[in-house]
Amino acid sequence: MRHRLIVPSAAAALMLLAVPASAADATPGAPGAGDSYYPTSGNGGYDVSHYDLRLKYQPATDRLDGTATLTATTTQALSRFNLDFTLKVSEVLVNGRPSAFTKTGDHxxxxTPPAPLPEGKQITVVVRYSDIPSQVKVGGYSAWQRTPDGAVVANEPESAAWWFPSNDHPRDKATYDISVAVPDGLQTVSNGELKSQSSKLGWTRYNWRATKPQATYLTTLAIGKFDIVTDKTAGGLPVLNAYSKDLGDNYDSAKASIxxxxxxIDWESTVFGPYPFNAIGGYVPNVKTGYALETQTRPYYSPSSFSGGANVSVVVHELAHQWFGDNVSVKNWRDIWVNEGFATYAQWLWSAKEGEGTTQELADYAYSSVPADNPFWKVKPGDPGPDNQFHGAVYQRGAIALQALRNKVGDAAFFKILKGWQADRKFGNGSVQDFVQHAEKVSGKPLQKLFDVWLFTDSKPSAAVAAEYGIGKPAASGRSLAAGKAAKPAEPKSWKKIQQALDSHRH
Structure with a gap:
């Protein structure tokens, strides 16, 4: 087919030349980061460097008012872009100019800025909003929990969307200033260090600062009445722990643990390398959830973690996540093993240190106590699927894989692998395959088969195969580590089901 060649007039040609290249090339940023488990989580087209959150919260009505200021750099020429957010928005400014906005999908x-944004441009986005977070549901779920005297937000894989607009994926880390005003008599707990507080007109404002790169889901906020205990590690790191005043019988056991x-932290620094952040601590709000979470520099613990008495093991787990999960975060959510397998193995290392069972004994028990026909073995820790991210197999099978690796390469190479992973990817991300390649490089051994056996096989490795990696002595008597887990086939994912999985399986 022949096409006509149209030659523009001189005036038209000049008009074409006058159009900025960015305007001609600008396209919408992707509404997701490309995660296979959560396609709409995160966004494309920009990288956030800092969040400044100025909030006001009234517990009596659960009303949250906020102004979020994001500083970012465009990674493509943008005609429009998305933020992940569920609450009601009243105004958006891009580089100080009012910008059109609309809510699409569920979060x-x-x-749409007034003019296209060129690639590589530093931008400032201001979002003003107000809503009642606990009433905003996605799939029947809200990450915002009301408490008797306030509220708390801490959850995984997503929680930020219920209190600040963000690029909500672990690959886009940023620093934070979080300023929260609450009625006098209440306190706030968040990440990093409390830099200042002041009271005026019946409100007290707390200013928190986190100066190291931090994933959005690791950002937390609690409001209520707390007993605050401060300390320092042997290396001088500031420690701040907070306990809700109404924990009842769980108060003393929580405090004895946290x-x-x-x-x-001092012990884990000798195992995993220098602690990567400039503050640490933990907090226990009065909530009914049954999980703990590695919120950066200040892990969240539910009171039920201590309902059976002191539980230092859960503290070991969440603090190990400060290295495995927080310093080096997942590249995609399918890589959850690089978080949970390692934090569980840290508990095994602590057990060995305390004389309560060696890592080898625990690995043998975890392998031998679970029958081959148990659905536990159907879950592949290296790619468990979104419904099984927090399945017991990711934790226990994941830790067995690390003991198998240790047996294969020897102690010197094994601990060099762990420390090198932290140093090489500090404040970054990593996948399961990245770790396999790292372990092979450090050890000088081919290891893909080992990881295929323990992370990517949907059946129990035979006794002969397990023995190749030094795993599988007879189990001691006692309750199976997999008892009660994965008894039913996986059902379609929803936020409510993820919450149930967290409550059931997460340390």
Whole structure:
């Protein structure tokens, strides 16, 4: 087919030349980061460097008012872009100019600036909003929990969208200033260090600062009445722990556990390398959830973690995540093993240190106590699927894989692998395959088969195969580590089901 060649007039040609290249090339940023488990999580087209959150919260009505200021750099020429957010927005400014916005999907805020944004441009986005977070549901779920005297937000894989607009994926880390005003008599707990507080007109404002790169889901906020205990580690790291005043019988056991934070951090620093952040601590709000979470520099613990008495093991687990999960975060959510397998193995290392069972004994028990026909073995820790991210197999099978690796390469190479992973990817991300390649490089051994056996096989490795990696002595008597887990086939994912999985399986 022949096409006509149209030659523009001189005036038209000049008009074409006058159009900025950015305007001609600009396209919408992707509404997701490309994660296979959560396609709409995160966004494309920009990279956030800092969040400044100025909030006001009234517990009596659960009303949250906020102004979020994001500084970012465009990674493509943008005609529009998305933020992940669920609350009601009243105004958006891009580089100080009012910008059009609309809500699409269940948690997408779509923003169209008044003019296209060139690639590589530093931008400032201001979002003003107000809503009642606990009433905003996605799939029947809200990450915002009301408490008797306030509220708390801490969850995984997503929680930021219920209190600040963000690029909500672990690959886009940023620093934070979080300023929160609450009625006098209440306190706030968040990440990093409390830089200042002041009271005026019946409100007290707390200013928190986190100066190291931090994933959005690791950002937390609690409001209520707390007993605050401060300390320092042996290396001088500031420690701040907070306990809700109404924990009842769980108060003393929680305190007996979390007050060992300094000791645990000092020990884990000898195992995993220097602690990567400039503050640490933990907090226990009065909530009914049954999980703990590695919120950066200040892990969240539910009271139920201590309902059976002191539980230092859960503290060891969440503090180990400060290295495995927080310093080096997942590249995609399918890589959850690089978080949970390692934090579970840290508990095994602590057990060995305390004389309560060696890592080898625990690995043998975890392998031998679970029958081959148990659905536990159907879950592949290296790619468990979104419904099984927090399945017991990711934790226990994941830790067995690390003991198998240790047996294969020897102690010197094994601990060099762990420390090198932290140093090489500090404040970054990593996948399961990245770790396999790292372990092979450090050890000088081919290891893909080992990881295929323990992370990517949907059946129990035979006794002969397990023995190749030094795993599988007869189990001691006692309750199976997999008892009660994965008894039913996986059902379609929803936020409510993820919450149930967290409550059931997460340390």
């Amino acid at each position: 997408e805020l779509e923003i 007050e060992r934070t300094s000791e645990v």
